[in-house]
Amino acid sequence: MPRVCVDKVVEDLYILRVDDDETRYFEALWSIPEGITYNSYVLLTSEGAVVFDAWKHTYADLYVEALRRVADLRDVRYIVTHHTEPDHSGSLPKLLEVTGNVPTVLGHPIAKQLISAFYGVEPRFRAVKDLEEIVVGGKKLRFIYIPWLHWPDTIATYIADYGVLLTCDAFGGFGLPKTLYDDDEAVVEWYKPFVRKYVVDVVGHYREYIVKNIEKIRSLNIDVKIVAPAHGLVWRRNPKEVIDLYYDIGSAKPSEGKVLVVYSSMYGIQEKSMSIVVEGLRARGFKTVIHRFTDREHASLGDVLADAIDAEAIVIGISTYDAAPFALVELMIKLLVEKVNAEKPVLIINTFGWSKLSEDTTKNLFSSSRFRGVDIVSVRGAPQRSDVERIKQGVEKLVNSIRK
Amino acid sequence: MPRVCVDKVVEDLYILRVDDDETRYFEALWSIPEGITYNSYVLLTSEGAVVFDAWKHTYADLYVEALRRVADLRDVRYIVTHHTEPDHSGSLPKLLEVTGNVPTVLGHPIAKQLISAFYGVEPRFRAVKDLEEIVVGGKKLRFIYIPWLHWPDTIATYIADYGVLLTCDAFGGFGLPKTLYDDDEAVVEWYKPFVRKYVVDVVGHYREYIVKNIEKIRSLNIDVKIVAPAHGLVWRRNPKEVIDLYYDIGSAKPSEGKVLVVYSSMYGIQEKSMSIVVEGLRARGFKTVIHRFTDREHASLGDVLADAIDAEAIVIGISTYDAAPFALVELMIKLLVEKVNAEKPVLIINTFGWSKLSEDTTKNLFSSSRFRGVDIVSVRGAPQRSDVERIKQGVEKLVNSIRK
Known part of the structure; x- marks a missing residue:
């Protein structure tokens, strides 16, 4: 059984993380003896729960079990799909099934097409626009398009109340860090090479968009207190560290010597x-x-x-x-x-x-x-x-x- | 320690075989959990010994030890290099060293260049011509060019007295057959898929030359009683079987269904x-x-x-x-x-x-x-x-x- 962690990130925001040590080749291509995590997030509000991304299909049952630990399935109102790649959307059909297809899926317009193509399901879907805001139970969610990180469908969500930026693949990495957060510097140093590997392998083809999207986020002048990606560590001690790391990788900055x-x-x-x-x-x-x-x-x-x-x-x-x-x-x-x-x-x-x-x-x-x-x-x-x-x-x- | 077999093939002809179960990727390319053997042959004559090919460099010391079991190193007169790929020629520098550079290397003119390029040694060398015959201690050796199986340097030797065709890579296969010879039909059936794999992987790019060279050998009207390749089984029960198998592979003959x-x-x-x-x-x-x-x-x-x-x-x-x-x-x-x-x-x-x-x-x-x-x-x-x-x-x- 893979390790599953459920924890409160801040106030009403929870992380559901599963540690995948069974995938030998991520995307059927990259050898990852270091493993990979899938992180889903759940925001509880007075008007229902908002789920952000999910896990790979192989962990669909475990995912539902983990979700039940923080929310009543009948309360799930929205499912935000930041990026439709099946390592995140694979459990979506199961999630729709157990929630009776009640929740509305929010995402980039392309996400709707891909969910239909990959899984043959047609959930309630609402396309979000770049920089669009919605309010759920008093919590303001702002959607930010971050195209080509690493598909055309990729978006992020900013939860202003908590200064949390949910970024899916962006700012993620390979590896199974022993902690959920970047609190321990030793863990961070151990983890950074797996971030570099993840970025180049998975996002490398579009690496100029890493720089462009970071500049876009910076231009929004939002206060990012926590970066919460869908793979690896959550950055709350020093979110700037992973943003800078991504910027350096995106610009192929050389290490001297x-x-x-x-x-x-x-x-x-x-x-x-x-x-x-x-x-x-x-x-x-x-x-x-x-x-x-x-x-x-x-x-x-x-x-x-x-x-x-x-x-x-x-x-x-x-x-x-x-x-x-x-x-x-x-x-x-x-x-x-x-x-x-x-x-x-x-x-x-x-x-x-x-x-x-x-x-x-x-x-x-x-x-x-x-x-x-x-x-x-x-x-x-x-x-x-x-x-x-x-x-x-x-x-x-x-x-x-x-x-x- | 790898398994080493030394045996009399016929009369004065010996096989020295080593079973390589350490090479994970043959030619650094093909995954071979089935392993591969390197077969060298030694013909003893009244005018000295003739060595045909050798082993990979990693087994050079073992090779010399095996050779000593059948011949006095001072008696080695000729070393025939059928094909200069280092899985056969790798032990040549060691062999030249322990024989004091006395033997003459016989081979295709290109072999001389490659021995020099690969190992920086310049042994006594005599280029043989296609279909040229030499007599050593009364034994007639006939050299037959079999180009592009799978380099331009490849030749075979026919020992008329015994009806033995020494073919190096041609008619070889992957795998570590438990017997030296094709005497046991169960071993042959087990071995054939590894022959097919070897031929396609290693020689496939030049497979039309398999057909051409078999037709050339057939046109010589020589009596082939034993086919003795440098990898895998020696064919003495039914040499036609491996020649036909190679012909079928060379012509990409389909298996029905x-x-x-x-x-x-x-x-x-x-x-x-x-x-x-x-x-x-x-x-x-x-x-x-x-x-x-x-x-x-x-x-x-x-x-x-x-x-x-x-x-x-x-x-x-x-x-x-x-x-x-x-x-x-x-x-x-x-x-x-x-x-x-x-x-x-x-x-x-x-x-x-x-x-x-x-x-x-x-x-x-x-x-x-x-x-x-x-x-x-x-x-x-x-x-x-x-x-x-x-x-x-x-x-x-x-x-x-x-x-x-």
Whole structure:
């Protein structure tokens, strides 16, 4: 049985959190041994309860049970769907069933279409407009469109009375923090890398909208005392911390001295060239973070992306396979272009045996991306003396490109 | 310690086999919980020993130890390198070291370049020509070029006295058969699926050369009593069996009634459409083999390819993700095109939420391949009544295309 937490966030606002340690691949894509939580919120008012988002369908029964602990199901008046992705909306059909389809679902107009398409249900639905306010039992709810975080349907809700911003995916993270809140700094520090990973993996393709939406929220001049996302920690000690973190990730801000090194090595041969790269970078004081595809290990795609977003530079070692780029590194580059796509310098090492990759083939992998290629060093087999020199020159160019 | 077997194959020919159960990803790509063997052969003659291929570098010390059990290292006169891929040539530097660089390496001219590039060693080398014969201690060795199985360097050796064809990768397979030989039919039946997987995964890109090279060998009118590959079973009871099996795989011969179904489903929604496909096919008597990418499992790429090569038809379910094809299914299609690329009918299901894939996007995934697209059925979310009809029509088209 997964861990379920029900707690009062503030006054009449409750959190219902379930810790999912069963999902191996979030979105069927990202390996998450760290797990993920789904947070739903319930606001109790004199005119009924307002439910904000729910849990994944696998936890629908547990969800209803948790909801019963804070509200009478007959009192649920509104269900706010901030974002229709099924990790939040999956329990909605069950919730509608147990509430006799009485509550009105509030959301972006697109949410109505998606609820119908995903679940074949047609609840009472009321589309909310950007910045629209409603009052329920004296509590003012203000809906804020935050498009492309990470679907076109995404909205947030601001509860003015409590200064709570309910943000669904925005400001969320992977991981199962042992606390519900950001009160413990040690928990926060442990959790931050999982936030970075979540943002890049899930929202990365639209990361410019992270910056835009944060600027939009800031421009509203609302007093945000608590940021309550649908994954991970609730931020009440220092909500600014997660907003700033998201802003940095959204703008791909580099951590000084961090270089991502990712490569394939089928039989340890390309690894020899990559060792020269790593030694060269470390000798210059850089911290290299290494991910590989070898006969013993396959890098976690989502972790590579997480280490790319705040790298100062990236080095990629591409094996040649069937006279083409090694498939998993090609996939990795594709994801880097789709999810990270930042103005970071990139050094390519290409190891080949009987067939060298053309420079065009390699360059095309990055076509129409913002990455800045600084050099492509092709090495036949293990690096010989002249190759070592060319690799070192490549590292030199990369370092100069960072420091420029 | 891995299992090592040393045995007399026939008269003066010995096999040295090591069972590698440590490699998780062969070629850093294919998941092989079934393991793989490396088989080296040693021919003892009155004029010294001839070694054919060796083992992966991780087993170099074990290899030398095994070799010592059948030959005095000072007697090694020739080392035949049928194929320079490091799973066979990796122990060559060690072998050259312990034999004091005395033996002459025989191989395709490209092998010399690759040995130098991979290991930085320059052994005595003699390039052999296609169909060239040499006599060592009265034993006639005939070298046969079998290009593109699966590199340009690949050759085989025919030992006329014993009717033995040493073929390196050709006629090999994944798996750790409990016997050395094909004597036990139960072992052979257990082993055959791993042969199919090996061929498609490793050699698939050049599969037309499997057919060409088998026809070449047949045209030589040599009496092949034993097929001795560098992976898996030695075929002495029925060598024709593995040659025919390879021919069938090389020509992508379908198994009657087999349909491969491969799809992604992030939250179980596309799975509903795929269930309709599977039910429809089963109702018509087809045997569906299903591989998926979900939150709980990631299909093994190499196993999907193995089930594609002998399928009569293929159904692929593509989720839409960031308004593009789901990355792992896109990779899977890329590998199907690169490794299987056969005239088999393909039905595509595309599930989308807020953004449908264009037909062009889907078709481009198969561009310049031999696959025959029979239909693309796009479904928004879970299948509604009209979608169910369209899916059934798609299945109908697929079935008609098979039976045509």
